[in-house]
Amino acid sequence: MKGKFISLEGGEGSGKTTAIHFIQKWLESHNIPYLMTREPGGTPLSEEIRQLILTPREETVNDVTELLLVFAARAQHLSEKIQPALEKGIWVISDRFLDSSYVYQGKARGGDFAMLDQLATWVVGDNKPDATLLLDISVELGQERVVQRQHQDRLDKESLSFHQKVRDGFLERANADPERIKIVDASLSLEAVQKQIEEQLLQLNNAWSGDV
Numbered sequence: 001m002k003g004k005f006i007s008l009e010g011g012e013g014s015g016k017t018t019a020i021h022f023i024q025k026w027l028e029s030h031n032i033p034y035l036m037t038r039e040p041g042g043t044p045l046s047e048e049i050r051q052l053i054l055t056p057r058e059e060t061v062n063d064v065t066e067l068l069l070v071f072a073a074r075a076q077h078l079s080e081k082i083q084p085a086l087e088k089g090i091w092v093i094s095d096r097f098l099d100s101s102y103v104y105q106g107k108a109r110g111g112d113f114a115m116l117d118q119l120a121t122w123v124v125g126d127n128k129p130d131a132t133l134l135l136d137i138s139v140e141l142g143q144e145r146v147v148q149r150q151h152q153d154r155l156d157k158e159s160l161s162f163h164q165k166v167r168d169g170f171l172e173r174a175n176a177d178p179e180r181i182k183i184v185d186a187s188l189s190l191e192a193v194q195k196q197i198e199e200q201l202l203q204l205n206n207a208w209s210g211d212v
């Protein structure tokens, strides 16, 4: 049986990376083989493209350039890492995936959704995540949680209104696709967030164990 593909989404400081470590422990305790990965990135070439996207630079980065770089990294990530793992029955957990493109390059940058749909069809096709956990948190609290960070990338440095569009964009996507995208209240304590994630994982695993 194919592995399951789960993505973690949410704005800066919403707790995606923290959640991934918790999910890793949960998968281990259930003896489920897994692979953790992230976007943009996930393979050596895709990680090089990630650096191109996130490095702060003098030159203005054209929105279409950013969009195409993200999808170029994703094409490589899917064909070289995600799909081979799923075929072997390995679960893949990705820190960000396609929804981030719709939210950052689409909603927050005012990108062309028709172009995004075309790229999504071309690059991702039917290989969408089986489930997505959206860590939802206010922009202010998210920023508070990452304020101690020394290093800020090109997207971290965006304005508050940009980050507000990111939050709204994720919630709109979750409301449009509630079957796949599960909202987690990420403003709560670590323990309470992990409890919600565990409940979601148990429900998903139960539903999937009925799959043929």
Ligand SMILES: Nc1ncnc2c1ncn2[C@@H]1O[C@H](COP(=O)(O)OP(=O)(O)OP(=O)(O)O)[C@@H](O)[C@H]1O
Pocket (backbone or CB within 6 Å): 010, 011, 012, 013, 014, 015, 016, 017, 018, 019, 145, 146, 186, 187, 188, 189, 190, 191, 193
């Ligand atoms: N529920 C929580 N309560 C309090 N602090 C938390 C909680 N979850 C995560 N944190 C802390 O908030 C900070 C940001 O968390 P994390 O790095 O997991 O977010 P992220 O979504 O991966 O951020 P980024 O988008 O920048 O990668 C970390 O210092 C983490 O320890």
Ligand SMILES: [Mg+2]
Pocket (backbone or CB within 6 Å): 016, 017, 018, 095
């Ligand atoms: Mg992170």
